[in-house]
Amino acid sequence: MNSRRPAARGTRAARKDLDRIDLQLLRLLVQDSRRSQRSLAKEVGLSAPAVAERIAQLEAAGVITGYTTQIDLEALGYGLTVYVNVQRELGPEHREQSRQLTDIEEVEKVVMTTGSHDLLLKINVRDRDHLNDVLFNKLIEGNLRILHSDTRVSLAAFERDDYRVRVLDQLLADLGAED
Amino acid sequence: MNSRRPAARGTRAARKDLDRIDLQLLRLLVQDSRRSQRSLAKEVGLSAPAVAERIAQLEAAGVITGYTTQIDLEALGYGLTVYVNVQRELGPEHREQSRQLTDIEEVEKVVMTTGSHDLLLKINVRDRDHLNDVLFNKLIEGNLRILHSDTRVSLAAFERDDYRVRVLDQLLADLGAED
């Protein structure tokens, strides 16, 4: 239940008291969440039950928030992604009203931002007609107090599949540097 | 190896020839990629080997692109997310040069967009100093031919954890409507 190591010095990675093995496990699980605990155990040099317990702790600590299957939305017919910058009429309910935009089925994410606009929305749709429907019928005509929007169509997106792996590698390197 | 159903009519969901059971499996696996094939089998009313084969086919067809563990980057010390709109000096290598921005460790995603800027970057960093380093040392001083950038700090992000589940539900509903 408690931490396994001396208190973390305020330095980055150790923030949640993760040791090298925890980070290695995270790295492997990010790459493939279906890996068996046995093979994870072999790779990090522990027994399977020990791995199971560490994983349970990482879940309890909120470091691991879920296990999901990545699907290609484009293969499912949602081939058009747009980012919409939104200016709203602000008020005391701004935060809650912004959150409610995620109730629109096509809205994947709503980000409250600094800058010339208040919100950044990520929206996935099937095609131009569907986009039209979402932007005008669901966003503008809803009572969402939207003053202005600026829509950017995604032409191509690049994302390294090992992005989070590299972050964990960096944390592992930081950990090495501390010892 | 081959499709299990008559040819898809051009209508949305069936695009990759997915039937109701495939969509149900995707829905369950998106919610929890570690669910056993056995319990998936029970839920959709098939045997475990049949489920295993369908999953293998979904992988082969590129609908399932991976299984990953969701981690809280904030818990790992990466608490600051920014979106950067970038205008570049365009040229024949624009696409490839844009892709190369993902070589920067902190850059999670690069999107080529329409609109007043050419690129939208999502960047995760530890703190303000780290952001400063990435923006000025890695982005601006790299030979990336960046003309202008507009950085927006994420103050809060809302994302329904069932976003993709709802998309799959919609596809299931569409399938029902066709029959």
Added chain:
DNA sequence: CTTGAAATAATGAATGA
């Protein structure tokens, strides 16, 4: 696609460094 047997994996108890 199903069943059922064989191989592999997860879990929990008892226990040791």
Added chain:
DNA sequence: TCATTCATTATTTCAAG
């Protein structure tokens, strides 16, 4: 405290129909 081994239970995989 943290991890180990071993026995039990559960799951995946393979062959056959």
